[in-house]
Amino acid sequence: MKKVLVTGATGFLGGSLVERLLAHGENNLRITVRPGSRRERVLTAAARYPDARIEFVEANLAAPGDAARATDGVDVVYHLAASLRGAPADMFLNTVVASKHLLDAIGARKPMRVVLVSSFSVYGVAELGRGALVDEQTPLETHPERRDLYGHVKLRQEALFREHVGKNGFELVILRPGVIYGPGGIAFSSRVGLNLFGLFLHLGGRNLLPLSFVDNCADAIVVAGQAAEAAGQVYNVHDDDLPTCAEYLEAYRREVKAIRCVRIPYPALAVLSHLLERYHAWSKGQLPAIFTPYKSATTWGGNRFDNSKLKRLGWKQGISTAQGMQRTFAWLRAKS
Amino acid sequence: MTLKIALVGCGRIADGHVEEIQKLPTQARVVAVCDREILMAEQIATRYRVPAFYDSYERMLERERPDVVHITTPPQSHLALSRLALDAGCHIYVEKPLALNHSDAKTLIDSVASSGRKMTIGYTYLFDPPALEMRAAVNSGALGKVVHVESWYGYNLAGQFGAAVLADPTHWVHALPGRLFHNNVDHLLNKLIEFVADDEPQIEAHAWRRHPVQFGDVRDEMQDELRVTLVGRETSAYGTFSSHVKPAAHFVRVYGEKSIMNVDYVARTVTLDPGATLPSSIGRLVPAFGQAMQFLRAGARNGIAFARGDFHFFSGLNRLISMFYDSILDEAPLPISTRDMLRVSAWMDRIFSQIGAGPRRR
Numbered sequence: 001m002k003k004v005l006v007t008g009a010t011g012f013l014g015g016s017l018v019e020r021l022l023a024h025g026e027n028n029l030r031i032t033v034r035p036g037s038r039r040e041r042v043l044t045a046a047a048r049y050p051d052a053r054i055e056f057v058e059a060n061l062a063a064p065g066d067a068a069r070a071t072d073g074v075d076v077v078y079h080l081a082a083s084l085r086g087a088p089a090d091m092f093l094n095t096v097v098a099s100k101h102l103l104d105a106i107g108a109r110k111p112m113r114v115v116l117v118s119s120f121s122v123y124g125v126a127e128l129g130r131g132a133l134v135d136e137q138t139p140l141e142t143h144p145e146r147r148d149l150y151g152h153v154k155l156r157q158e159a160l161f162r163e164h165v166g167k168n169g170f171e172l173v174i175l176r177p178g179v180i181y182g183p184g185g186i187a188f189s190s191r192v193g194l195n196l197f198g199l200f201l202h203l204g205g206r207n208l209l210p211l212s213f214v215d216n217c218a219d220a221i222v223v224a225g226q227a228a229e230a231a232g233q234v235y236n237v238h239d240d241d242l243p244t245c246a247e248y249l250e251a252y253r254r255e256v257k258a259i260r261c262v263r264i265p266y267p268a269l270a271v272l273s274h275l276l277e278r279y280h281a282w283s284k285g286q287l288p289a290i291f292t293p294y295k296s297a298t299t300w301g302g303n304r305f306d307n308s309k310l311k312r313l314g315w316k317q318g319i320s321t322a323q324g325m326q327r328t329f330a331w332l333r334a335k336s
Numbered sequence: 337m338t339l340k341i342a343l344v345g346c347g348r349i350a351d352g353h354v355e356e357i358q359k360l361p362t363q364a365r366v367v368a369v370c371d372r373e374i375l376m377a378e379q380i381a382t383r384y385r386v387p388a389f390y391d392s393y394e395r396m397l398e399r400e401r402p403d404v405v406h407i408t409t410p411p412q413s414h415l416a417l418s419r420l421a422l423d424a425g426c427h428i429y430v431e432k433p434l435a436l437n438h439s440d441a442k443t444l445i446d447s448v449a450s451s452g453r454k455m456t457i458g459y460t461y462l463f464d465p466p467a468l469e470m471r472a473a474v475n476s477g478a479l480g481k482v483v484h485v486e487s488w489y490g491y492n493l494a495g496q497f498g499a500a501v502l503a504d505p506t507h508w509v510h511a512l513p514g515r516l517f518h519n520n521v522d523h524l525l526n527k528l529i530e531f532v533a534d535d536e537p538q539i540e541a542h543a544w545r546r547h548p549v550q551f552g553d554v555r556d557e558m559q560d561e562l563r564v565t566l567v568g569r570e571t572s573a574y575g576t577f578s579s580h581v582k583p584a585a586h587f588v589r590v591y592g593e594k595s596i597m598n599v600d601y602v603a604r605t606v607t608l609d610p611g612a613t614l615p616s617s618i619g620r621l622v623p624a625f626g627q628a629m630q631f632l633r634a635g636a637r638n639g640i641a642f643a644r645g646d647f648h649f650f651s652g653l654n655r656l657i658s659m660f661y662d663s664i665l666d667e668a669p670l671p672i673s674t675r676d677m678l679r680v681s682a683w684m685d686r687i688f689s690q691i692g693a694g695p696r697r698r
Binding site: 034035036060062063086087088089090092093096097100144145152156160282283284285286 | 346347348350351355359373375376378379380382383385496500503504505506550551553555642645646647648
């Protein structure tokens, strides 16, 4: 019976992925958990599939020995574990170095397939111009040090996987989700704006927000993970009927709660970014360079998106964007 | 001439070192970074545009021939890496804590002495703006003779480093003789050394764990509250390390024969408690306004420094590095004496021997 390893299963996306894997017939799962992390969501999902075999392995992938134990005897790996925030060294350690340990362990055991959950943030969109289409052919970022840390980390992680494919010969499938959202997630992607000392700076304006409802995203990962023709392929993951950032924010304020917002149009943001970058250099980093022209063009320049490659693979959006937003806002409303 | 700087150990604190060194272009330039995990060396080199990165320390020393090596690895490796750097003719900046115990600290400092090279240690708060202001006031006699000192170091277990320690039972902090305290109480004790002149003051320490048992492993045994009393011939001191008092305060109080000084490292203020100088109820009314004026002046000074672009988070680190490089380039005095480093390491040994490594003692 095929054994599937899932890393990051106790996270926001991971919980949904476990449920989707079970729903798609994968009933022999090994789940890595950090010592002391919560398993309830995985166990709740597993309870609906009494015939499934779920094995928990306590593992910190930043430690090489743990990765070897986790991958022993597995046939497929779904690698979601990643650091979303924290100090740069911690993010590289927990995402890139952890991936290296996983890949080294895989190299020795040769599972059939590795499914990597990457991110839209690996694309180098700053120099493409506003409104450029982002699809799987979009060039990757060439100046990771000039943009946000998460993008830098995910870019290096992807590169590492591609290097190991060449060396070890496993099948690699890469999925690059846009903004994963849903109950249990955060309210706002930075694409919409930033909360600054209680004031929400609305920076996204009429840019399309590449939402991917968490269950839809998990479904896409499983569809690609199980499709023979996905070997060696990359798939962008986002839903249809995408709202603009302004529409999302307006719906949030209507459905969840009123928040104090200031809209900063992109031309004003571009000027502000330029000034902040100069100030950062003049003051030798007295304030962090949260806005620079490069970062602003990347995150708030605005793009169009294309998920047709994923659809050609057979993925269909299960939860509509309207339903997804409704469920997310209901959860956020209850939480607040 | 600018010094060629290399750094080994590309964890969290390495960012601060590279950033601050790069602010001193007339004194030094970072030529290479090293970590036994090449990806960690690569990431910092990419982000700070450092020209070379290595996973072999020996190869880095051989190829780059640095003038100074900053050792920012966990303390378990400080002694060995220091010796290799000294053998290669380098001066060394070693992050705190200096070593695993006093014996290793002595060996390290003996190696420095016999090499003819220079060293310093990351006692950065001694060079923060409030510490400099306090030192000037004490030296001017504003407090009179110092009777007692109180050093408070608040720690946030939910912060980035604390969370990393609690998330991982194999974290190197759990393997230190003094565990969580070992990696932090330098900052508590090094503020006392300029007031407590004794090599061997009386020391009494108490420690316990206050965070809940929840992991079923070594993390449940980690003590997180420490109280220390030191009594020297001329001056006494209290030290408090607390992981649970919120906000995580960071201050020193210097009690003199004339006045009491409050040095706040978080708010970057230095104020005096002058006491009542006027009679009756007036004497209870006026001091608050005097205190308010002191805070106003301190805030204004900080504001002016900010407007000049001279109000940085790592001010003390920057000043310490610059003074250390001056000691190499211009034979200026060393910013921290090796005697003081050894006194701190000896006091740490004595504290850890008293509190033990057990889960709770009170």
